[in-house]
Amino acid sequence: MAEKALEITHLVKTYRGGIEAVRDLSFLIPTGTFYGLLGPNGAGKSTTISCITGISMPTSGTIKIFGIDAVSDYKEARRRVGLSPQEFNIDFFGKVYDTLYYVAGYYGLNDKERKASADSLIERFGLSQYAQTPFHKLSGGFKRRVALARAMVHDPDLLILDEPTAGVDVELRHELWKYLQELNKAGKTILLTSHYLEEVEKLCSHIGIINKGTMCLEGTKESLLSDGQTLEEVYLSATKKTEVTASIS
Amino acid sequence: MLISRDIIRIFRVWVQTIASPLISATLYIFIFGKIVGSRIDLIAGVPYITFVFPGILTMNILTSAFMHSSSTTNFQRFMKTIQEVLVAPFSHIEMIFWLVTGGVVRGLIIAFGVLAIGVFFGAVTFAHPFIFLFFAIAIAIIFSLLGIITGLWANNFEQLSFLNTFIIMPFSYLGGMFYSIDMLPPLAQVFARLNPFFYFVDGLRYSMTGVSESNMYFGVFFMFALILGLGGFVYYLLKIGWKIRE
Numbered sequence: 001m002a003e004k005a006l007e008i009t010h011l012v013k014t015y016r017g018g019i020e021a022v023r024d025l026s027f028l029i030p031t032g033t034f035y036g037l038l039g040p041n042g043a044g045k046s047t048t049i050s051c052i053t054g055i056s057m058p059t060s061g062t063i064k065i066f067g068i069d070a071v072s073d074y075k076e077a078r079r080r081v082g083l084s085p086q087e088f089n090i091d092f093f094g095k096v097y098d099t100l101y102y103v104a105g106y107y108g109l110n111d112k113e114r115k116a117s118a119d120s121l122i123e124r125f126g127l128s129q130y131a132q133t134p135f136h137k138l139s140g141g142f143k144r145r146v147a148l149a150r151a152m153v154h155d156p157d158l159l160i161l162d163e164p165t166a167g168v169d170v171e172l173r174h175e176l177w178k179y180l181q182e183l184n185k186a187g188k189t190i191l192l193t194s195h196y197l198e199e200v201e202k203l204c205s206h207i208g209i210i211n212k213g214t215m216c217l218e219g220t221k222e223s224l225l226s227d228g229q230t231l232e233e234v235y236l237s238a239t240k241k242t243e244v245t246a247s248i249s
Numbered sequence: 250m251l252i253s254r255d256i257i258r259i260f261r262v263w264v265q266t267i268a269s270p271l272i273s274a275t276l277y278i279f280i281f282g283k284i285v286g287s288r289i290d291l292i293a294g295v296p297y298i299t300f301v302f303p304g305i306l307t308m309n310i311l312t313s314a315f316m317h318s319s320s321t322t323n324f325q326r327f328m329k330t331i332q333e334v335l336v337a338p339f340s341h342i343e344m345i346f347w348l349v350t351g352g353v354v355r356g357l358i359i360a361f362g363v364l365a366i367g368v369f370f371g372a373v374t375f376a377h378p379f380i381f382l383f384f385a386i387a388i389a390i391i392f393s394l395l396g397i398i399t400g401l402w403a404n405n406f407e408q409l410s411f412l413n414t415f416i417i418m419p420f421s422y423l424g425g426m427f428y429s430i431d432m433l434p435p436l437a438q439v440f441a442r443l444n445p446f447f448y449f450v451d452g453l454r455y456s457m458t459g460v461s462e463s464n465m466y467f468g469v470f471f472m473f474a475l476i477l478g479l480g481g482f483v484y485y486l487l488k489i490g491w492k493i494r495e
Contacts, residue, residue, distance in 0.1 A: 015495065053335075054336050054494070055332050055494060056495045057490050057494050057495075074338070075338040075339075075340060076338070078336060078337060078338040079338050081336070085332065087329060089328070089332040089333055090330065091328075091333075092328065094254075098254075102250050102251075102253075102254045105251075106251065106338070106339070107337060107338065150333075
């Protein structure tokens, strides 16, 4: 497996109307890393994830997933990625089991593999009693579980989780943390965005802080917190500096 | 997987997708074919019910195919469930195949249903079965492709019904669905021949009754040209991610 799970170089994303959501963003996630991407609302985190996964088209720059170009060789690149998006984008009327079964098929799993994957994830995420329940009838926490299970259904090497614990109760959050740590220990590379700094501090070995579409601070957790500062202090200082730089320029 | 999931959706809402068009087709055949038709002389040598049936069939195939792909595309865009497909390893061709197949399957389900109703009323004949299959499938493909374009373009449900209300319905009615264009004044006949829907109805009518008012080779060529043209355009729209990839 390639040493770099994700390599983003000079990524720019400008929306129609001229809104520049991502400006010359570059960063690298080594394989096996648990990477936390932090930033205030509108910093460009979700746009970056959209560009990586194919929901958005980058304006310029390159994205490589395990060395595979995410634009020119998108089919191969997307096989390696699982996404749990911030907003639910699951068939509201589809049953939980069917959703997992069908999505597994999108990634080329055969019938036996699809059933095995759906069964195992339903059990892992405590969804057994809701397997035949339509998605829209689930509570927020269970919807989040389904979104996470769907991201895992084809056993991707790179797992991208955009605010996976938003709106989730404390018990489930702790359960998810444990599960994600197990996945990471098993070799999965994880890119996590979150507004919960304690979550990122607890789980991630590498942290990147972006603001106004650019990376303002990046490094291992140890290096960022080496001055005895808390992650919150580091985060506020980094995003404030960007605000000042942006207002001067 | 995408296709089978889409086809299951057709049956999940069968009242809307299957029962509704079959009930209206029954009414059309009964009122126009049986009641009104019994008082009309032969047209082009065939009873009116036999003459009008291919028109009703065409209208049902194209409406079902169009409604399926337009609503699937638009609903998936609106609910953002299209993202589930966008992040998966599907090529643009595979995405077209998914949306078109759903439309064609729904169109053909309705076609078989309408044919069964037609048999009951004694309206069905098959002069050229293979040509019938070609036109039925080609019409479904063309309107599935048009449905994708409309589903991508429409920003709300009102816009979604725009093409159906202002183009599909009037052009199909004016394309010789219920009459022979020979009945029209000479100038109107010229306009009728410029109406693409005339070739859809005429092709299917020829395959069922053996009666044609246009050159069949031109009709076949026209169908292929439309499929290629619309298919190429849909491919381009998906490639640039028009309204689906931000």
